[in-house]
Amino acid sequence: MKFNSSLVTLFLIISAFLICDSFQATKKPKKNIADMTDAEIDKIAEEWDKDEEELPDDEKPFHERKNTGQNIDVQEFLKNSKNAAESVKAFNKKNKPLMIFVEIRKSLSKLEAEDASKIWSTALFNAHYEVNRYMIDDHQAIFMVNDGSKAWEIKDYLVQQKDCLQVTIDQEKYPGLHIQKSEL
Template structure:
């Protein structure tokens, strides 16, 4: 008799819990509730998404086959290691024809460079963080090194920072070139 009463209590508690879950209004769900619900839904999903449909943070990084590597420099090695990963590059600008570098000047030139890179099949997004500084974001990090080579030759670039390494541009003064 004692076992039956425990089962009855358990069933009543489970029913009450299910009723409270059912009665919750959809508009009262918080972001955390929705995220938890989504995660539960993903865990219980029998069909797994193919690798290319997963969000970038859940994809497996590409494996490096060290036997095929014919890198001539550490930069070539880094280029292969960053292939397929998101990478950001900082670019400093200076209007060499004027005393002040304006935001409109920087936006104009970064937009032109972005178009030139895109025409060369290098896809990136540009975000202005200061009047004279921009972030170039690459979905494929291997392309960032091509962009670095291109940008360090542009007239108004003072410096390019990629993976913690700074590369001077033509607009960098002698003092800045010595610091880099």
């Protein structure tokens, strides 16, 4: 029995067409994203993200970071600290964002006050403190730190500056060292 090559080719083309057609018949039609429910969108997002590598803990948003907890010897911790109260506060704010409010001497103009806070921010950056500075008033700035445990070290620097009136951390006020009582 001889087979004609054109007949075999025709048979293969028809078979391939029928197989493709059956696959397309079982395939679900695409749904418009506007018609999808929240659950369907979440499922698609999970499928999309399942093959991606997990971000390192320091690159995740703060609310998604793992709280590893730290084992600490309290007696040793308090013995090695200069100011036990500040050390405990700093420990409690570790890896949490914190705002430091800084009041600048009122005798400075708005531009001079902004320049002074910019210089302080740059000096802190050069000392490897991650600080974001925002002027909220003519003579008041916020220094935002991502690791709140560093706030008291930053406060120690800021209160030594000649144009710093006071620093406020967690509603506790620390007066500047070069300020007279009449200026407060």
